Amino acid sequence: MAARHSGIVRGTHWVTTLCFLALLVTGVEILISHPRFYWGETGNVLMPPLFTLPIPASRGSVPTGYSFVLKDQNSWSRSLHFQSAWLLLFTGLAYTLSGLATRHFRKNMLSTAGPYNPAQRRTYLFVVFALFPLMFWTGLGMSPAFVSAFPAAATLFGGQQSARTVHFFATVLLVAFLLGHIIMVYRAGFVSRTRAMITGRAPAKEDT
Amino acid sequence: MTSRRKLITTGLAAATGTSGLALAARLAGQHGLLPPPCGGFFAPGEVLTYGAQRLLTRHSLAREFDRSQISQPSYANGRPPQDEAFLRLKAGGFTEWRLMIDGLVARPASYSVADLRAMPSRSQITHLACEEGWSFIAEWTGVPLSHVLELAGAAPQARYVVYRSIQPRWWDSVDMADALHPQTLITYGMNGGELPVGHGGPLRLRVPRQLGYKSVKFITHLTVTDSVKSFGKGMGSFAAERGYSWYNGI
Numbered sequence: 358m359a360a361r362h363s364g365i366v367r368g369t370h371w372v373t374t375l376c377f378l379a380l381l382v383t384g385v386e387i388l389i390s391h392p393r394f395y396w397g398e399t400g401n402v403l404m405p406p407l408f409t410l411p412i413p414a415s416r417g418s419v420p421t422g423y424s425f426v427l428k429d430q431n432s433w434s435r436s437l438h439f440q441s442a443w444l445l446l447f448t449g450l451a452y453t454l455s456g457l458a459t460r461h462f463r464k465n466m467l468s469t470a471g472p473y474n475p476a477q478r479r480t481y482l483f484v485v486f487a488l489f490p491l492m493f494w495t496g497l498g499m500s501p502a503f504v505s506a507f508p509a510a511a512t513l514f515g516g517q518q519s520a521r522t523v524h525f526f527a528t529v530l531l532v533a534f535l536l537g538h539i540i541m542v543y544r545a546g547f548v549s550r551t552r553a554m555i556t557g558r559a560p561a562k563e564d565t
Numbered sequence: 566m567t568s569r570r571k572l573i574t575t576g577l578a579a580a581t582g583t584s585g586l587a588l589a590a591r592l593a594g595q596h597g598l599l600p601p602p603c604g605g606f607f608a609p610g611e612v613l614t615y616g617a618q619r620l621l622t623r624h625s626l627a628r629e630f631d632r633s634q635i636s637q638p639s640y641a642n643g644r645p646p647q648d649e650a651f652l653r654l655k656a657g658g659f660t661e662w663r664l665m666i667d668g669l670v671a672r673p674a675s676y677s678v679a680d681l682r683a684m685p686s687r688s689q690i691t692h693l694a695c696e697e698g699w700s701f702i703a704e705w706t707g708v709p710l711s712h713v714l715e716l717a718g719a720a721p722q723a724r725y726v727v728y729r730s731i732q733p734r735w736w737d738s739v740d741m742a743d744a745l746h747p748q749t750l751i752t753y754g755m756n757g758g759e760l761p762v763g764h765g766g767p768l769r770l771r772v773p774r775q776l777g778y779k780s781v782k783f784i785t786h787l788t789v790t791d792s793v794k795s796f797g798k799g800m801g802s803f804a805a806e807r808g809y810s811w812y813n814g815i
Contacts, residue, residue, distance in 0.1 A: 391698035398630070398692060401640035401699035416697055418642060431696060432808030433607075439815060440610025501694060502618045502774045502814025506625040517694060 369452040376445035386434035398516030495524035601801040627773035636701035641763030659767035668789035671718030684708040691773040706754030729786040737802040
């Protein structure tokens with residue numbers, strides 16, 4: 358049986374890919390302006406960090422142990438980060454609503470008769486319904502304006518610095534998922550699987 | 566392969582989308598949901614963030630904390646001005662410091678720190694977060710900007726308040742939603758004492774629903790205006806001229 362991806366799944370997959378890469382690169386740029394993490398509401402260089410990444414920083418105000426300061430890229434990184442987040446939000450909503458309407462989740466991700474094994478099903482559902490919402494939640498938990506209207510965005514995790522730290526760990530999990538995903542695509546036939554996600558057609562012989 | 570029906574549907578969807586966007590932009594403009602001219606590649610994100618946050622935070626107050634949550638010591642970022650004019654004002658205990666207010670006001674004025682201290686005051690324990698990622702909590706004391714605007718008689722067509730620092734490169738502006746917000750303070754006190762120079766003393770504008778760079782230190786000049794076009798490069802703030810967004814509630 359050739360498992361074909363619907364047009365909406367293919368379209369949202371690639372827009373999500375684009376947004377995720379933009380969010381990752383700009384997220385790293387924002388992070389290196391202060392590569393220290395804290396727990397609770399507040400955190401700064403006068404306070405002991407929860408942990409520090411052993412990398413140089415893009416601002417001279419942070420002690421890193423390195424004798425040089427990287428180029429500061431926060432301005433455009435922040436703008437691109439939030440613009441990509443907006444596009445990802447709309448894409449995610451389109452994907453989720455259409456997935457519910459077409460019973461995509463029920464047929465392909467919840468059912469044992471679908472194309473994926475149990476570990477894949479659990480992982481996809483975790484990424485779609487836990488990790489991505491968590492990224493939005495903790496991202497908004499760092500926004501002073503959003504938190505003024507919805508304090509829970511920060512307080513659920515114990516404060517704005519906690520939200521920032523959880524945002525970082527959720528990113529690590531998403532990057533781990535991306536690597537695992539690419540390895541599995543590679544093992545299943547990189548060209549045919551990628552073509553299937555672009556055109557929706559897959560040669561039957563390479564389907565397992 | 567492309568059927569005529571598909572082509573027509575796509576065309577209709579594109580037309581609906583475009584006119585929908587144009588209508589949305591007009592409605593947003595009428596309801597004060599558009600930031601000052603930002604343009605360029607990032608305009609869609611800026612407009613969405615500003616519009617959405619203005620809708621969501623219409624009546625919201627920045628969180629206020631318990632006294633026990635005040636950061637000790639509080640981190641002062643950057644170096645205070647080292648020029649002679651500032652040092653002379655500092656040596657004189659800032660008694661000669663003046664805050665001017667002009668523009669679209671009935672009664673332009675110039676206040677000393679003592680004048681501002683004699684006005685109704687407000688104290689609040691709020692979070693100051695920098696766009697770099699660090700933050701601290703402090704108690705800020707000052708006079709609400711809305712009170713000073715009322716004294717000066719801001720005109721009904723006022724849309725922004727431009728505020729300038731004694732450091733010429735630092736200037737910014739807020740819309741009236743933030744200018745009239747009860748927590749937007751011209752602060753002169755911090756944690757029970759005078760506002761330290763490291764934190765922008767003698768006067769710093771605190772805008773607690775936005776990130777730290779909106780809270781400009783060492784302010785000397787407020788201008789009420791209906792457009793930010795004639796200030797600097799017309800982008801509403803020094804930060805915006807450097808590529809940072811004018812609105813930074815996020």
